[in-house]
Amino acid sequence: MSNDPRAAVPSIALLLGDLEVSDATRGIGREESAELLREVVEDLRAAILTRANIDTSDIGRLREQLLDEARGRIVLAAAIARGGVSRRVINATGVVLHTNLGRSPLGEDARGAIADVAAGYSATEIDLESGRRGRRGEGLERLLRLATGAEAALVVNNNAAAVLLVVSAFARGGEVIVNRGELVEIGGSFRIPDVMGWGGARLREVGTTNRTHLSDYEATIGPETAAIMVVHPSNYRISGFTRCPELPELAALARKNDILLIEDQGSGYIVDPREIGLPERRSVRQSLEAGAHLVTFSGDKILGGPQAGVLVGDTKRIDALRGDPLARAIRIDRFTIAALEATLRSYVEERWRDLPVPRMLASTPIELASRAHALSARIVDRLGGDTREQVDTIEGDSRVGGGAFPEAPLPTTLVRIRPVGIATHKLAQSMRLRPLPIIARVSDDAVLLDPRTIARSEEGAIVDGVGECVDRSR
Numbered sequence: 001m002s003n004d005p006r007a008a009v010p011s012i013a014l015l016l017g018d019l020e021v022s023d024a025t026r027g028i029g030r031e032e033s034a035e036l037l038r039e040v041v042e043d044l045r046a047a048i049l050t051r052a053n054i055d056t057s058d059i060g061r062l063r064e065q066l067l068d069e070a071r072g073r074i075v076l077a078a079a080i081a082r083g084g085v086s087r088r089v090i091n092a093t094g095v096v097l098h099t100n101l102g103r104s105p106l107g108e109d110a111r112g113a114i115a116d117v118a119a120g121y122s123a124t125e126i127d128l129e130s131g132r133r134g135r136r137g138e139g140l141e142r143l144l145r146l147a148t149g150a151e152a153a154l155v156v157n158n159n160a161a162a163v164l165l166v167v168s169a170f171a172r173g174g175e176v177i178v179n180r181g182e183l184v185e186i187g188g189s190f191r192i193p194d195v196m197g198w199g200g201a202r203l204r205e206v207g208t209t210n211r212t213h214l215s216d217y218e219a220t221i222g223p224e225t226a227a228i229m230v231v232h233p234s235n236y237r238i239s240g241f242t243r244c245p246e247l248p249e250l251a252a253l254a255r256k257n258d259i260l261l262i263e264d265q266g267s268g269y270i271v272d273p274r275e276i277g278l279p280e281r282r283s284v285r286q287s288l289e290a291g292a293h294l295v296t297f298s299g300d301k302i303l304g305g306p307q308a309g310v311l312v313g314d315t316k317r318i319d320a321l322r323g324d325p326l327a328r329a330i331r332i333d334r335f336t337i338a339a340l341e342a343t344l345r346s347y348v349e350e351r352w353r354d355l356p357v358p359r360m361l362a363s364t365p366i367e368l369a370s371r372a373h374a375l376s377a378r379i380v381d382r383l384g385g386d387t388r389e390q391v392d393t394i395e396g397d398s399r400v401g402g403g404a405f406p407e408a409p410l411p412t413t414l415v416r417i418r419p420v421g422i423a424t425h426k427l428a429q430s431m432r433l434r435p436l437p438i439i440a441r442v443s444d445d446a447v448l449l450d451p452r453t454i455a456r457s458e459e460g461a462i463v464d465g466v467g468e469c470v471d472r473s474r
């Protein structure tokens, strides 16, 4: 072997032979695979030349690393060739607010509004009457006032940004008191203690995980205290021997001490969640009435709109937030404005039950069972032969997702596919790699489809998709 460590890099031909050809690389020919492989190898040779931290002494490991890297690039290139990486998919998981699948599907009006705005220019910051410059999101804010009873509103990029903005604008250099039982981490590294840090505030924890008294808050308030923050513990639930002060008690305490009461509602309820069969929760309106100065929530959780962070409160404070330089950095784009306006309009006009998210959540067990049976029968039909053993239905649970209502059971009926002659995960993978990908639940021995998150218009694509994937495996 030569002394040049670059010689340790295996040849393209050798690597190509090792590369497993799978569904994931469909759409990419051998030529293109070889080309991508060449790129990976060249990158590596260059890295070795600049003496990057690469161990060339273990050829076996180096080869595995190279193959992994090449496989990753080929899969990505294949996905792009097949029509885009971030594309529409069918969510058959039964997780309604599936963060990895974009969280909330939009209603018809919101989809139309985005398409309309995207086709040309838009009245994003113009007052059409006077022709003068207008304020971004003004219509949106009016709808939010109507929907929540708030004096004023502001919308930013997401709820994490909304919380950060409030902390940075009103508590920088000071302290924010949070109940120890509410120091949540929401998926994707949003942690309340970290947000306090980014906003330049010090976190003061009070109470214990399960019990916190008003007197705990009272004893913690000092000259440095800027705010009390109530965080909705959305993705977990502390039950049993628990206690924490009611919002009106905290509001009175905050006012007596001239500090802010902020509530991060997470999901944010415009209507009572009991109307769609979920447990009772304080609505945004009720929080404001109970005396919260500012309430923040997400646009793409239970609300069923686009990704956004909504802030509501009194005019003076919302105006201060609007003028903060950070607000400019986290402002929303015109597509979000259009989609959120359309979504809020359906609440204000009492048409919100037609939105996909409330509709999916409100689906009844009877309706879901009947849809599951029908879907299962269609799949059996499509597969032909004696496949009844392989495709049937079982009872199960859906999930709200998005960290909301972890305790709420959502009974459903699942279509269960137990493939023969192909591993369950392989079948699930080929369903994901279809032109219109189908994302299913995978258990030990079955691929499971939950009709709750499948639109009726998607059922045909599921029958065809499952049919083709199973056929190919036979």
Ligand SMILES: *Cc1c(COP(=O)(O)O)cnc(C)c1O
Pocket: 158, 159, 160, 161, 186, 190, 231, 232, 233, 234, 235, 264, 265, 266, 267, 297, 298, 299, 308, 309, 402, 403
């Ligand atoms: C989801 C959630 C957030 C983060 O909201 P995003 O819109 O995802 O940024 C913050 N706080 C709580 C309590 C949440 O549930």
